[in-house]
Amino acid sequence: MSIWGRAKARVEELVGRAEEVYGESHGDAAAQLHGEAHRLEGEAEEEAALHEEGAQRDDAVRRNPDDGAAPVR
Numbered sequence: 001m002s003i004w005g006r007a008k009a010r011v012e013e014l015v016g017r018a019e020e021v022y023g024e025s026h027g028d029a030a031a032q033l034h035g036e037a038h039r040l041e042g043e044a045e046e047e048a049a050l051h052e053e054g055a056q057r058d059d060a061v062r063r064n065p066d067d068g069a070a071p072v073r
């Protein structure tokens with residue numbers, strides 16, 4: 001996921017948290033649940049993006065294991 005995808009996920013998480021707080025403060029259970037759903041969706045998308053980036057990095061290391069630390073003779 002690109003940086004824009006991660007940013008979108010973070011914004012969705014923050015908007016969800018704001019809606020969740022609004023629901024809590026106004027006694028609106030529907031808004032609270034809707035906000036929690038948005039927050040969790042944003043967290044899941046961000047977690048998936050981080051996991052995907054880690055997998056890509058690991059795959060690149062497996063393909064090119066030379067880390068630049070050549071043995072000294």
